[in-house]
Amino acid sequence: MRVLIPNPLRSYTANAPIVAAAGTTLDELASDLDRHYPGMRFRVIDEQGAIRPHIKFFVNGAPKRSLSQPLSDSDEVMIVCALSGG
Amino acid sequence: MARTTIKSLKPGGVTLLISTRKGLWQLHSEPTRRSWRLAGPQFLGHIVHHSVLDKRDRRTMLAAARTGHLGPTIFRSPDRGRTWQEAKQPPAFREGSGRVVDHTFWLTPGHASTPGVWYAGTSPQGLFRSEDGGATWRGVDGFNEHPQRKAWCGGDQDATPDGPKMHSVLIDPRDAKHMYIAMSSGGVFETTDEGAGWRPLNRGVRADFLPNPDPEYGHDPHCVRMHPAVPDRLYQQNHCGIYRLDRPADRWQNIGATMPKRVGDIGFPMVLHPRDPDTLWVFPMDGSSVWPRVSPGGKPAVYRSVNGGKSWQRHATGLPKMQAWLTVKRQAMTADANEPAGVYFGTTSGEVWGSRDEGRTWKCLAAHLPHVYAVEAA
Numbered sequence: 001m002r003v004l005i006p007n008p009l010r011s012y013t014a015n016a017p018i019v020a021a022a023g024t025t026l027d028e029l030a031s032d033l034d035r036h037y038p039g040m041r042f043r044v045i046d047e048q049g050a051i052r053p054h055i056k057f058f059v060n061g062a063p064k065r066s067l068s069q070p071l072s073d074s075d076e077v078m079i080v081c082a083l084s085g086g
Numbered sequence: 087m088a089r090t091t092i093k094s095l096k097p098g099g100v101t102l103l104i105s106t107r108k109g110l111w112q113l114h115s116e117p118t119r120r121s122w123r124l125a126g127p128q129f130l131g132h133i134v135h136h137s138v139l140d141k142r143d144r145r146t147m148l149a150a151a152r153t154g155h156l157g158p159t160i161f162r163s164p165d166r167g168r169t170w171q172e173a174k175q176p177p178a179f180r181e182g183s184g185r186v187v188d189h190t191f192w193l194t195p196g197h198a199s200t201p202g203v204w205y206a207g208t209s210p211q212g213l214f215r216s217e218d219g220g221a222t223w224r225g226v227d228g229f230n231e232h233p234q235r236k237a238w239c240g241g242d243q244d245a246t247p248d249g250p251k252m253h254s255v256l257i258d259p260r261d262a263k264h265m266y267i268a269m270s271s272g273g274v275f276e277t278t279d280e281g282a283g284w285r286p287l288n289r290g291v292r293a294d295f296l297p298n299p300d301p302e303y304g305h306d307p308h309c310v311r312m313h314p315a316v317p318d319r320l321y322q323q324n325h326c327g328i329y330r331l332d333r334p335a336d337r338w339q340n341i342g343a344t345m346p347k348r349v350g351d352i353g354f355p356m357v358l359h360p361r362d363p364d365t366l367w368v369f370p371m372d373g374s375s376v377w378p379r380v381s382p383g384g385k386p387a388v389y390r391s392v393n394g395g396k397s398w399q400r401h402a403t404g405l406p407k408m409q410a411w412l413t414v415k416r417q418a419m420t421a422d423a424n425e426p427a428g429v430y431f432g433t434t435s436g437e438v439w440g441s442r443d444e445g446r447t448w449k450c451l452a453a454h455l456p457h458v459y460a461v462e463a464a
Contacts, residue, residue: 008153008155038174039173039176042176042178043157043159044156046178047178047180048181048184049181052155052156054154054155081156082155
């Protein structure tokens with residue numbers, strides 16, 4: 001499925017804004033992204049399996065808070081970094 | 087007291103690693119240390135808490151970083167900072183422990199006999215070890231899983247404003263298994279079995295912010311240093327004063343009482359002379375009322391002792407004379423190993439100051455940088 005990568009994570013994808021990855025849940029998708037782009041998962045999901053505070057996942061435009069969210073190959077996943085600069 | 091010979095470096099250029107809230111810079115000097123060149127930034131936008139050169143190989147550097155959005159990681163350089171790679175497995179608490187590393191706060195290369203070993207102290211308090219030059223990290227279970235850990239560290243109410251932290255990870259150069267750690271809060275702890283077991287080492291240190299001002303642990307050491315030539319000599323700048331400890335004694339001696347009363351004995355950093363165990367520098371900050379943590383009276387000065395803290399001399403030549411409210415964080419002051427030693431500090435207002443005459447006179451080496459978190463000589 002298509003995964004839209006936010007600017008702060010594009011150092012992992014050689015600046016690609018859109019990549020392909022697989023998984024039947026958001027959790028599996030994050031692990032698949034980490035296989036292709038080592039280190040990416042831990043930047044957005046902590047060691048206890050929680051999405052980090054300033055990170056959001058959208059599936060087909062709808063925010064999803066659970067990593068057990070089911071996915072299909074036709075879905076589009078967007079990773080968003082909330083405003084937390086300054 | 088056992089003494090290790092520390093050779094003076096031949097007069098040579100100095101590199102300072104400047105870790106800031108917005109990235110990493112390097113300051114390079116020529117051999118006289120009169121002129122400096124600023125290079126960087128690297129990791130622009132990353133919060134870089136600490137960057138350290140491995141003085142065992144003089145090539146490997148590690149940098150602890152995170153961003154406002156992204157979780158904490160470690161970057162590794164095999165070539166003194168020219169190129170960097172991210173750690174494959176950054177410090178993280180055990181799955182199921184319920185604890186989450188917010189950031190790595192402190193980095194220390196391991197003992198000379200264990201090349202590739204590094205230690206990291208995190209916020210919240212955790213100790214991690216790498217055996218492959220910082221590529222992968224594992225928790226030191228003897229501390230992280232210790233049944234007393236929560237009692238030692240306290241809860242969120244005991245945290246410092248930007249998070250509770252483990253810092254001042256010190257390795258005895260005579261014995262890889264003998265280490266000290268310090269925590270804000272928690273106090274100073276010692277291990278003699280490479281981290282399997284720990285015991286508090288806080289006797290004589292005040293904790294006047296606690297109901298019991300003389301507890302076994304729960305203190306707030308801001309910065310602890312071990313003298314490289316005399317590893318039995320420890321100093322600490324604490325929330326409650328300045329202390330010295332000569333092992334094997336286990337009661338710290340208050341050496342802050344000899345500071346001028348109008349200045350006080352509160353600050354964050356503590357720097358030791360590279361060869362003389364009796365010479366040290368502190369940067370006093372206002373610890374009165376609501377703890378402003380700025381230069382007392384807006385008149386910054388470095389205080390130096392050349393007799394192990396029996397007396398102190400004020401050194402402010404070259405520093406602003408008034409209306410300069412400087413804050414220097416605990417990792418943001420250091421010395422080089424040259425003769426005479428250079429002393430350096432960075433401020434939260436983005437200035438880096440240096441002295442090439444052991445702290446007597448000062449010059450601004452860089453300005454307009456972001457909030458400086460750490461300065462290390464490389």
